[in-house]
Amino acid sequence: MSLLVVGSTAFDTIETPHGTQKECLGGSSTYFCLAARLFTSVRLVSVVGSDFPAEHRRTLESRGIDLAGVETKTGKTFRWHGRYAADMNSRQTLDVQLNTFGDFKPKVPPSFRDTPFVFLANGSPGTQASVLEQMQAPKFCVADTMDLWIEHEKDGLLALLRRIDGLIVNDSEVKQLTGKSNLIQAGRAALALGPKLVIVKKGEHGCFVFSNFFHYALPAYPTETVVDPTGAGDSFAGGFMGYLANCQSISTWNMKRAVAYGTVAASLTVEGFGVDRLANASREELERRYQELQQFVASA
């Protein structure tokens, strides 16, 4: 089934111990799309400025991503500039220019409104909710969020959580959201806020999945070369939602498999700067890593 994502498109300037890349294609929805397109057809709702080049459109369109929901506004595309610490586990945002993304009001084209799978990438809870209001009857809707919204728009976020099926957050965010310092307690508490599924990302330590029917822990793919962690979380979400949208049913086992595909999609992303590694990945490559990951965690 088809999959809709609503989120940012950006130019990222990224500094890591491996070097600096200026104004590469980025944004949450871009990473998401490039992972999800390996499994299913993807519809993108986003906004770019008049400086967004045809070359980047082609990168996305040539991979089957439907850009009918990408609005081009006068002005510049969203820009982000960040620097990673030597261990790649923490980063500093050096500059943010929201530009045309600043007052992003997602417009879901009529042809997209029946999309059964929906991913609301990081954005204000109000903006995320405005997308839901434009959709007909999504079958499975998952959202991301961040510390900013947990701190400043908690009520809106809590209202959103009662309307969605799944939440994907990182470990510090779920602790902040629930006020629990133990991650297992935090995951359970997040479930109680509404979503049927809570996925907690732990970076190099993998992820936890909480639902009322099963709990699941999956380590990260054992990557030896981390060049640029930007977009790993959105690639994870893209692999997860893309795989699931392509399944016959949203069963426990399909969700577990989807989490593993999200994990290997993220492992590709971090091996290169920006979206390059992911954009050039094939389904076969993803399958090989999926099998390797299954071997890595194969239990007694």
Add this chain to the structure above:
Amino acid sequence: MSLLVVGSTAFDTIETPHGTQKECLGGSSTYFCLAARLFTSVRLVSVVGSDFPAEHRRTLESRGIDLAGVETKTGKTFRWHGRYAADMNSRQTLDVQLNTFGDFKPKVPPSFRDTPFVFLANGSPGTQASVLEQMQAPKFCVADTMDLWIEHEKDGLLALLRRIDGLIVNDSEVKQLTGKSNLIQAGRAALALGPKLVIVKKGEHGCFVFSNFFHYALPAYPTETVVDPTGAGDSFAGGFMGYLANCQSISTWNMKRAVAYGTVAASLTVEGFGVDRLANASREELERRYQELQQFVASA
């Protein structure tokens, strides 16, 4: 088969957000023994002072631990005093009094010298090597170490690594030992130093196992109540070695199962102060957690 452990016995004063416990029974070998005795017969080589009470001897002996190798010296037993941060992930050592442990020269009783499974708990590489010289022909010998020895006795440690079968270390130690900041690279590099097996403990994030035949990642048991993390690593080692000593062969699958038993032994330890929780655990309780852990990581 029987299992020998050489390491410290101590009185620990422990401060955590859950309270303070003064002078409780502790030490690396104590936690190790109390986990391993759930699987096999354990022989202890350690040293205590004349202040070591009969009550603690009974705690160990009544659980089948052979204390023939525990030397009682005039003076006081080793004392340690530590305080854990609110998140339980870091701790500060407030006081160490080595006392009778200060010049510990392990003496393996003649009746212990044929023990096939040997664990060298944290100690100087020279002291650890002196144990090997007293053993006849151990079948499987594993050692722990720490930052102090990696920094100050690197040559001795490297010599030891060429003589043992397995190394159990934490993530920061294996990075320090190998000079690799990526954990997968560090694990492989540690293997190249001699041991056939390297287990890297990552605390709440579980562990990685490296060998030339398989790599394995296992998340931690999803503990909701961490009261005192002291001894978790030694309990892990005890569960691992105890289970393995009781197996017919040291196969890949038995090693993976042993890692899971080590993981659940550690999960019991952290739920109470000191050794109390572990000392009162039954094999049945451990089995239940083992099954829960297998469910938690059961993949697609």
